[in-house]
Amino acid sequence: MALLKDPNMYNYMGPKECRLMLLELDGDGPLYLQIYRAMKLQILAGHLSEGAKLPASRILANQLSVSRNVVMLGYDQLKAEGYVIGHKGGGTRVVDCLPDERLDTVDQARNNARKESAAPKLSAQATISLAYWQGRARLSPQGNTPLSYDFRYGDIEVDQQSKKQWRRLTARLFNNDVHQYGSPQGETYLREKIAEYVNRNRGCQCSPEQIAIVNGSQQALDIIARLFISPGDKVIVEEPGYLAAKAVFQAAGASVIPMAVDQDGMQVESLSQQRSKARLLYVTPSHQFPTGSILSLSRRLALLEWAEKAEGFIIEDDYDSEFRFEGRPIAALQGLDKSSRTLYIGTFSKVLFPALRIGYVILPPDLVEPFIALRWHSDRHTGTHQQRVLAEFIAAGFYERHLRRMRKRYESRRRLLIASLQASLGSQIELHGTNAGLHLMVVFKDRSLLEKETEILSTAWSAGLGIYPASPLYQLPPERLGLLFGYSGIEDAAIQPGIALLKQVIEPFLS
Structure with missing residues (x-):
């Protein structure tokens, strides 16, 4: 790889001539063909625009530590394929109308090469972190379905x-x-x-x-x-x-x-x-x-x-x-x-x-x-x-x-959420963690619901109800379906209708 940055070359450049180029030789075959391919990639990628002047052959030869004849052979190949044109006394320039091949961009070529190559080998730490990161999808609604009632835990009200x-x-x-x-x-x-x-x-x-x-x-x-x-x-x-x-x-x-x-x-x-x-x-x-x-x-x-x-x-x-x-x-x-x-x-x-x-x-x-x-x-x-x-x-x-104000607000929502859950699903559920924090946990007594968790979540999310499973937080499989309900980021007016919708979602799945 050569970085063309010779101050002397500026004396040979017009306003549209390349003044800084990262030229990467692929090491495959004769040097003149490597130069030809590298220059072709620069043109196809748009780094050398139409009408741009290429570096003088002697300057490029000096930067690459090759003979001038090698560079000239590379330029001749570009001319033969219609990428550049030589002007007497004006150097070599990219043609004003490039071949259709330009449509096959370098980015596309690199994407194809990336698909064919093996995935990068990650460290054990990165592999574990990536698995947890990708597993987060189980915790949240997917897609662009808007949620009318979102009981996401971790969200809070900004006072x-x-x-x-x-x-x-x-x-x-x-x-x-x-x-x-x-x-x-x-x-x-x-x-x-x-x-x-x-x-x-x-x-x-x-x-x-x-x-x-x-x-x-x-x-x-x-x-x-x-x-x-x-x-x-x-x-x-x-x-x-x-x-x-x-x-x-x-x-x-x-x-x-x-x-x-x-x-x-x-x-x-x-x-x-x-x-x-x-x-x-x-x-x-x-x-x-x-x-x-x-x-x-x-x-x-x-x-x-x-x-x-x-x-x-x-x-x-x-x-x-x-x-x-x-x-x-x-x-x-x-x-x-x-x-x-x-x-x-x-x-x-x-x-x-x-x-x-x-x-x-x-x-x-x-x-x-x-x-x-x-x-x-x-x-x-x-x-x-x-x-x-x-x-x-x-x-x-x-x-x-601030704490005193927020405690009062969250306490009001907590009471409203508990009352709504008990009124709608009281005989079907157990409530945990109701006396502190910013969320509570609802555990359903019907053990068969755990097998239907994915379908229940999908139905709720499709209906615009944001509910969140506890199962991903277990290392060992839980015995019953558990859902987490945050109440610090939801408006008071949304709590009762949100729980009413939860009842509609859950009832068809009950034994």
Whole structure:
């Protein structure tokens, strides 16, 4: 491959002559034919337009380290086939009317070659990640059918008052010194505000120095996986559980061990069997995903005892603990941990707006520097400007006022959703996870419905009803059909008619 970029050649070029060309020789056959084919590809691709002047033969020969006669032979072949024409004293130019063969573009030729060639060999990590990515299709409606009633979990309402406050802070702080690289650990002021908040409201015990800012909880999981996992290591996860966490652990080379969940969270009684095996344990104790159960205090203490005795570490994903509607909040595992075995993950995406990719990790002191080093190797740091806006948003009291407003709205929708489900399908279903979080889980008592899941989902989506299965979140096959209903992103007026439509969809499938 030769890059034609000789300043001397400009003396020989008119305004339409090629001044920069990436000429790729294919290495097949005589050099003059390689030059001919390379130039032909440039013409057919449109890189050399009609009337464009080709590089002088001596300049091209110099760039390719071949004799001038070789280049001239290549040009002669182009002339013979009608691609270029020679002008006495004017060099060689692309003809004004190219042959029909130009319609067979280089892109088409390369596409054909790509189809004939073998697929690229991916790493084990990429292969696993791709499989999970493609499997996401099972979780969502396909095609362009509009959804009149969408109970998608994970969506949230963007509060207009908070949006205005955020916009004003963004404009005010933009002129500050936010245009240079920042710390991979995150802005100090934001870490101070987070430490104050979680120590006061979540019962955590941490200093700002233990906190690292990340681009959302998913990046936190990825860095933690790289921090701990070597191929073959074992990680305990909830069953059912958060699919993206399992994907991260398996992509890092871990063997994932499912641990069953009941109404009190992860069933920790069998942990002693894993004491010498597991490196990490991943848990969502405040609102288990997807069942919504809350890990009891006795089981929290049992988890911490396991971690200390097994020299393992607990990943506490506290993704939506701010929204609890019944009962007293239970302190975070991190605040109960006396042996520094817990890594606590929090996020602002589920509270403010998903596009705000800011989360944080509270780390044991000895893990702060290794975590920051891995973070630095991936993407340096989270956007400095957004960090400072968020810090001011918290410091001004906007964040906690936002939480109070949203709790009231979500509580109203939660009550409406529960009432609608009970009125329409009460005798047919069980409700799980109704006292906290931003979604609940509906499990149907009719076991035959699980076999009809695909048909039920297709019927619902075709009718404009967005419902979402729990089955992809299980490693082992579930016994009954489960559906997840988010209520933070749907309008109040859509809940009752949406559940009425659900009844119409489900009834023909009931035994």
